[in-house]
Amino acid sequence: MSHRLPPLPGEWIDRSQRIEFTFEGDRLWGYAGDIITSALWASGRRTLGRSFKYHRPRGILSLANHDVNVLVQHGQQLNLRADVTPIAAGMVLSAVNTNGGVRSDRNSVLDFFSPFLPVGFYYKAFHNRRWFPFWERLIRNISGLGAVDVSTPHLRTAKRYDFCQVLVIGAGVAGLAAAIAAAEAGAEVVLVDENPRVGGSGCYQLGADDRQAEQVQALVQAVQGCDRIRVYTSTVAAGYYADHWVPLVEPDRMTKLRAKAVIMANGAYEQPAVFRNNDLPGVMLASAAQRLIYRYAVKPMQRAVVFTANRDGYRAALDLAKHGVEVRAIVELRSHLTASELTQAVTAQGMPIYLGHCLYEAQASPAQDGVAAAVVCPVAANGEPQPQFRQTIACDGIVMSVGWAPAANLLYQAGAKLRFDESLQQFVPDWLPPGIFACGRVNGVYNFQQKLQDGKRAGLAAAAFLGYAVTPTAAHSVWLGDRTESPSHPWPIIEHPAGKNFVDFDEDLQYKDFPNAIQEGFDNIELLKRFTTVGMGPSQGKHANMNALRILAKITGKTPGEVGTTTARPFFHPVPMSHLAGRGFSPERHTPLHERHAALNAKFMLAGMWRRPEYYQRPGKRREECILAEANAVRHGVGLIDVGTLGKLELHGPDAAEFLERVYTGRFRNLKVGMSRYALMLDESGVVIDDGVVARFSPEQFYFTTTTGGATAIYRELSRLNTLWQLDCGLVNLTGAQAAVNLAGPDSRAVLAKLTDLDLSGAAFPYLGVRAANVAGIPARLMRVGFVGEWGYEIHVPAESAPALWDALMAAGADWNITPFGVEAQRLLRLEKGHVIVGQDTDGLTTPREANLTWAIKMEKPFFVGQRSLQAIAQRPLKQILVGFMLDPNYTGYPPQECHLVIDGNDIAGRVTSVAYSPTLSRYIGLAYVKPELAALGTTFSIRLSDRSLVTARVSPTPFYDPDNQRQQETVLTTLQEVSI
Template structure:
């Protein structure tokens, strides 16, 4: 397995050596060999974020974490380029030289027009050549030492007329939104800048190549013996535990050909060790030339010379922390927060060690490095949560949903059809389902609703205490809306209650609420000492809603239940049979049309569903999903708990005072609602956009603005094919707001658009559609 954090394999060959003709063939051959080897599993854009006992490593990939247990590991993790510290080194345009090379090689972006550079190794001059080739003019290179020691690359740069200032550093840069100039000063014998001799050069970019810090995070974690190698100026593993190998620059090998040889040698040793053998391989020695300046850190009377860009830690902050007694590398890290930001010290820890070592008079080795703990690289919390190992519940109608091209959504533990993909677009499919219900016949699977039976002598008292509405005076064979609040008066659930007998109630809850509702019922029955029992029948019973102006006409011949308006009025419930199967039918109006909820045994549900689709085909019956149901109920002005309510919403705010019967002796939340009623400060209202509106799309949670201040938020909004305009529900933080008032909605781009507050419901305010059909007593549907 090969793990590479880059989008494509190749490492530094793809950017630092992109213009080096001597390695071009090698680069192509190596990449081709890896990609064509069927025994190598390649993971790009991925990072090994930690090491655990026995070479157990989490690999953070774009699609989650892969857990790997490796027999042998080769760490060829390379280095992180380190910044120089000088005044205003955080101004845009100041960057690592290797970052500029990445911009050029990978993205064909010219980093700047005119550059100044500070370098302390040969890599800086390689970057300078790349900049020159990209058309960047280099006004000055400040070499912290002597360019004569940098080899042929420095000579090539000088030959192109670039001014090189030996034994110079950058003292400061100017510019606010971007670099405008850089000031160079010579170094004195003590390594400080001589600010009496300044050279200022104009530039719009400053590139730094003053040293490297090895990516030794997992080497530290596996307890490798890591020491500071003063020869090359970096920490390096002196010995490694069994099963671990290091190669390339993390191993102190810098010549590109030696790096390739070192990688090959480490691979051979790891392969042999995996077989229980040993490989006698002669690997290159670490370089003998320093690649990092010992102290590229320069003070300034105006400060703003940043050590840690993430945490905004300046040089003076770190020195003051050391003076206050935080002279241990672990202590000063925690006090100053150096290295505790998103980059986890990749660009600041090494300089932090240098500063503390200088202050305490200790060597780098004596000062030591901070502990490298997993996760070394930023890892999404979702990835840490791992793969999902939870069951998904489906209804008995799942096979039919799939056959009708359902696109599914998660609703708690359930998979429900969001819509049926029958039209050219998602929106067109949803609107076609809405039109079917409004003009003909539709059917929706509502089996996911919670279904609880409560029975016993005290069942009426239980239901009165659980629900805000009075249930004990409901007639047998009728239904009633059930609203539930907690002790704070906050809406927690709603549903429908059917009264089967004086001591027998059937209570439906919202999808996903059956278990907590059942637990609450059981708990309260015990606490109240009432003679009643509750049974959760959510899995035993299934349900579907047949809705539309043709519902009664098509359903009547399929059941032995009298569906006439006189025998079966709105909000009634009746038991009987359909297709020879026992059912309960309930007249409900959530979607605003004549409708019948059909509740049956789980074993009968698929047969009844499929028979209805067959026998009502001549009426153009169409299954509709959750999104169409939400739009239909929105047109009717009905609230969805958790969408049009939040963790603070009470019934008065939600426009449902009619659902609260305060004259009852007791119900959960009653005392709080007595207090909250006179304190109401917002109300749920309907709004409509003009039919001519053609601006941006209004969305749920868009804010209402009045006189520049927040005045509410949208809870539900959609384009209505029935009204040919956007309409929705919103909380208005103004108790004086009235129907007809204008409101301003702030869209995603900050634009304010106007809508009008209107009365609810939008659709069929007189409720005639819920009682009539095409042949019924109310006359033909318009």
């Protein structure tokens, strides 16, 4: 039997489009514009879901995304909220969280065991370690929502930015009025609403009165006809972030909107009454019944009992009656009723009003899946029900209209202060930050005409705030209008000895759970929330927090204002991960030689944001073999490495040398033009933070390098110091603009000689010298550096010329078998020279003394960053010192790795910072921090591997290889030349 009503004006369904779908194996149909729940209800389905804990049958509660009674799964899409998801052709739906289907969920046996599952029982019941895995498996099977299909494709949806002057959140009556007022004053407005259509409650809380609907239609048309208003429907304002930054979430993307003023017209959540079996299918909020009627033309029930404590209940009764529902009773919780047009209309239609009564219990149908009757009884003066005078009224639906809670989440996030208004029985804005405005029910205004005025006031106030001329100007920012009748009852809670009167439908929390929790000591709203889990379910307390708050207040003898609310956090409704992931921009930096490396089969690694060749893959060779071959080529022939990721900075001006003296530990005033020097940088606390090489190209021009990882931060900090010191010098960051390669090995000079006229003899271009010259026709800076311990040249050229330079070097070096080498080979080569890598052989606390770098420090300088701290710690005993070590040449086991510990007896005595197999020395070598007692040359110490075995190492002098730097002397080249002849 179809529960569809004849066509209604403004209905959201399109009766010309039938859509077929499947629910729990049954083939059903609805219309385009139906949501899943309305289509199910129209076709007579009543048990639409099962509750989280007790697996009780559930139907409609709010139909507004303020509860998750109906969660369904459609293929890979899980936890779809049926109340706000449109039906689509071919949908195959099933209710989540059931064992055996929604009709006969076998887990509903838990409902019988509920006395053994009191509030917070899981905190107490599963401590036994042995049994926990059993409980965990069991609980995972009987609770949880939806089933994840791990093969679901990863979606990414692009985000975008948007801008407006006034953002109005909520296109109900007040929001529409606010948008129009702001736009007419000249502001550019964006109006958002989470529903597919605007109008809000103005389109369904009608009280069978067409005039209100017509007025709302006029507003809607005014908004649609206004150029300055952009309307975004099906769009959720998901949160409020600093400076009016609001994410707008649509089904298929997220927009980050920046507004200059925000008007909150978010409305209010209708609250359930708490009575036994208030969760049966067929018991619903009045606004849910009205939405069913006016949006989807679905008859909510045949015979209704209305449980009310405000005017909205009477409107709902009239709406029900107008559309064929027999209203058998209006149960009025208040003891007095002010006569009004509404009460008269209700009485005139013969609906009996039970004044001063409560709905004591909903009786279930024999199949336990719907309402068969409502048990009502009077309420005593002290608020207690008097069941001895009960009456039973047969019905198949109960409609609740006892109160509202403001949807103030975004107001709280914006920093608004709210206070509890006793007459309204609602929290209302008390203080709003600049640029934030509130109107409508979230502002405590419930009367239709007053909502229009309140919205207009807020719109004008926002426009005035932005500087538009507005007459009359808003006198105050918060306006509560005229209070004739409270829309919310202070205690819509009916206690019952058999319980099952639900407060939080998501979490299956009944009334008694709350006094139990409070009795256990969780008597503060934050504790109560976390112990009971009220408000922690998918609807985050929208239909539950207010009642929980009232219960806590009553039991502890406080006012709701004193009890307070918990923090409302973004997002307002769930946001798909695909929206948050967006495109996922992960910036990467490539040197201009990237394609050359790729063409040579480089294995790339990430070094910070840069892609660098770790090594070059040789056919059929393992990684270690490739690296060793590269290192050997550098030691005995010539290699070429791209070092373009180094930070490269230039300093000009008369104070350039002074600046360097202050930021580095060494002397640079006396650095000769045409020479370079190692440079060590400390922070103020004396900790090593970077190192590099400073080259002097002219008296007032220095060119210096930093580590790859340090470049950006160091340029920024040096800029700050220059701002602070105001020295006469200028700093230029050339890290990305200059490319650099290192041509290294005994044959390097011969290769370079083919490409430049520069005199490369040791006398003309000594070790550590720097020169500017053309190489292969490209203006270049050349530096003789010693990082890898062979004769070599670091060549810097503008980035655009780097490929030409590389190709020229590779061609020139062909006769010498020039070998490109990567980061791993370079690290091995520098380790053989005992060179420290800042950040690997030093950490966030390493001072120069510990790292054997005191030789680079000139304490006699007047000032350098870190100097004073070094003085302060100079007298303290060292706790550790960096030493070189070697393993036995015959060692064939697993080698130690970086961060393996040095063990002395039972104590940690240090750690390994670098380690590698040295082909030159045919054994494992490394650097490690050890206690000073173990640092003497020749001392042996133990390193503990991951499998807890110990390896013996011996302290050895560094450099391990070529300790006298013979490789930088001219003699090494002539020797090799003799050999090769």
